[in-house]
Amino acid sequence: MTVGEKPVEVGTRPEVLDGPFSTRQLLRIDEALRIADQGTGLVFSVFVGGLDEPTRAHAERLHSQLAEPSRSVLIAISPNQRQLEIITGKEARKRIPDTYAKLAALSMVAAFGGGDLAGGIISGLDQLASHAGKSI
Amino acid sequence: MVFVGIPAVVVLVIAALAFAGDRGGSGGAKRYRPGRPFDFTPVWFLSRPEHLADSAGAALTAGAQAPALTSRKLEEAGTAVPAGGTGGASDRW
Numbered sequence: 175m176t177v178g179e180k181p182v183e184v185g186t187r188p189e190v191l192d193g194p195f196s197t198r199q200l201l202r203i204d205e206a207l208r209i210a211d212q213g214t215g216l217v218f219s220v221f222v223g224g225l226d227e228p229t230r231a232h233a234e235r236l237h238s239q240l241a242e243p244s245r246s247v248l249i250a251i252s253p254n255q256r257q258l259e260i261i262t263g264k265e266a267r268k269r270i271p272d273t274y275a276k277l278a279a280l281s282m283v284a285a286f287g288g289g290d291l292a293g294g295i296i297s298g299l300d301q302l303a304s305h306a307g308k309s310i
Numbered sequence: 311m312v313f314v315g316i317p318a319v320v321v322l323v324i325a326a327l328a329f330a331g332d333r334g335g336s337g338g339a340k341r342y343r344p345g346r347p348f349d350f351t352p353v354w355f356l357s358r359p360e361h362l363a364d365s366a367g368a369a370l371t372a373g374a375q376a377p378a379l380t381s382r383k384l385e386e387a388g389t390a391v392p393a394g395g396t397g398g399a400s401d402r403w
Contacts, residue, residue, distance in 0.1 A: 223352020253348035
């Protein structure tokens with residue numbers, strides 16, 4: 175089961191379609207996540223919504239709720255606070271050093287500043303996955 | 311007719327198309343605009359929902375409010391210690 179897939183009753187509109195992303199953008203994000211996961215062996219996830227202050231601590235708590243935090247990478251985006259947090263687990267950090275995470279963050283915020291949430295997410299995932307390299 | 315009627319019709323057609331385009335929703339009201347309130351439901355994208363530690367994550371979809379935001383998880387989150395050794399980056403726009 176991938177993002178957006180769930181047994182939806184006929185005639186029920188999935189909530190995700192009421193979000194800021196079009197169907198095409200959702201499909202592209204889904205594909206980017208799958209490619210990043212399969213290519214690196216890490217677990218990538220993206221959270222878009224409000225983060226409590228301090229945002230870094232909140233993002234870390236979200237990250238810790240993933241099944242394998244040490245192998246996981248969480249991209250947390252808070253559009254209202256205009257804040258981006260990239261959290262890498264212990265193992266993931268060896269593959270994606272903080273310097274590269276910062277580079278990906280820079281390109282993501284450039285897209286977000288232009289109002290392109292989906293584009294920033296996809297380019298960020300692509301950069302992080304590229305730096306992580308293939309799974310060993 | 312030629313100098314008034316036809317240009318008027320053309321103007322009306324273009325105005326109607328522009329108005330229809332605005333209401334069509336192709337990137338209009340749904341789109342995120344920096345500086346404007348973002349009041350959409352929080353979404354948590356995962357390639358596979360089972361990647362979420364909570365068993366409730368099996369039902370997580372892109373549009374569902376993340377289990378992390380439920381009251382029980384919020385209580386846990388208040389005391390949960392994040393996994394040590396995390397890295398990454400922060401930025402603003």
